[in-house]
Amino acid sequence: MKNRDKALARLKETLETNGLRMTQQRIEVYLAVAASGCHPCVSEVHEMVRENLPTVSLDTVYRTLWKLSELGLVAPVSSSGDRVRFDAYMRRHHHFVCARCGAVYDFDSPSLDEIRIPEEAWSLGCVWNSHMELRGICLGCCNEGGGTEEGHAEG
Amino acid sequence: MKNRDKALARLKETLETNGLRMTQQRIEVYLAVAASGCHPCVSEVHEMVRENLPTVSLDTVYRTLWKLSELGLVAPVSSSGDRVRFDAYMRRHHHFVCARCGAVYDFDSPSLDEIRIPEEAWSLGCVWNSHMELRGICLGCCNEGGGTEEGHAEG
DNA sequence: AGTCTTGTTGAGAATTATTCTTAAGAAGTA
DNA sequence: TACTTCTTAAGAATAATTCTCAACAAGACT
Known part of the structure; x- marks a missing residue:
């Protein structure tokens, strides 16, 4: 199909x-x-x-x-x-968001795909799907003008 | 402090x-x-x-x-x-987004906190942090008017 | 096939959210 | 203290989004 x-x-x-x-x-x-x-x-x-x-x-x-x-x-x-x-979301994937330019990159990760939705979430409502969101500075912006120094620890 | x-x-x-x-x-x-x-x-x-x-x-x-x-x-x-x-993101947490009302709920999950950032992501740039994003219908909207029937499989 | 119900649309208008411009203010250095 | 230049505020402008309402059309029923 x-x-x-x-x-x-x-x-x-x-x-x-x-x-x-x-x-x-x-x-x-x-x-x-x-x-x-x-x-x-x-x-x-x-x-x-x-x-x-x-x-x-x-x-x-x-x-x-x-x-x-x-x-x-x-x-x-x-x-x-x-x-x-x-x-x-026609296919399972995850996102990397660039804090600087705003671009959103898709990436695949079989290991992330395996993660189950935790019990804690089900108390909030009916969960349809999940994906991982990463945040940082993309290669384009890194190479462009010295990446912004991150002031935030693991979020 | x-x-x-x-x-x-x-x-x-x-x-x-x-x-x-x-x-x-x-x-x-x-x-x-x-x-x-x-x-x-x-x-x-x-x-x-x-x-x-x-x-x-x-x-x-x-x-x-x-x-x-x-x-x-x-x-x-x-x-x-x-x-x-x-x-x-003063404290590590994850998000549940209601597709209907747009509300974003925080939830804690020690198991999700343990997840490492996969190798695949590092090729996209410098990763600062991550969290899990869930999507569905929150309790408020479920109770309000019959939850929207989900037409989308695991994303 | 025709009729009916009512959800959905489009055109034009209106509203809301966000960004620009530029002179003045202020943070930080010497 | 003086200087540099980043940052701000006020007013204006722009961009993004939603409203209004008559007309259209999807789908059910006969």
Whole structure:
């Protein structure tokens, strides 16, 4: 099953289960984020979606992304100082956030993937998924102008 | 040593190390976030700081928070659909984010605290700290109106 | 296939959040 | 004390996001 088909099936199932409608706009927005190799911001998603749906409004993209987020189909990505960006988490991965430029890097880690959700968390609500968030200075910024000296111990 | 003194010492050291000045505004902003039991947004920090520095401008709070973030003294917190919020990570903890209301809950987990930063991450840059991010629906939202049915597997 | 219900959208407008500009203030050094 | 220059505040501007409401359309039912 191709990723696109998998994504569509997931979208359909989730919308149905929640009594929501499957619209072309929702399809295109979701596919845009799911197919994206990075973390697109709203206007980037808007541009992508407009290729197939030229009349789609920016507000629709906002509304759709937040609705997909509520449904767990996409999630806003931690970044530093940048407008909100989204990730469809089509595959398990973790994030490294640069404190300086705000870039968010994906990385894989089989060892981190093995970690169970601890009991303590379940008292807070229904947990859908987890990933590890790292924070520091990316290589680009390190090489650029002397990395910022970290003033914060293990967080 | 009290938390306040520890925070001040950390601020001072980090600013010095980076050739930056220690200003009253920076002190108050940092102490406000460090003393906060939750994750204050910019305007909340502004209100707190104004108690001791009534003329501080909102722009200064924004600038100071982003500068502190670059320095690793505070970090923006993942949230869903809310304006940006900050955490000083004075103590190691992890986050549970509600996909519905956007609330971010802290939780402690000794087992998660033990996790080492994997090798894969170090190729991306200099890692300062890590925490686990969980995503789901909080108890408040579950009890409120039938939790959103999750359409997304383990992320 | 047609009708109906109502969720969803788009265009235009409005609001909110954030950043810019620039002169003055102030932290820190000599 | 004088000097350098980083940092700030006030006012303005910009960018990001959300609202309003009539029209459209997804999906259920007949």
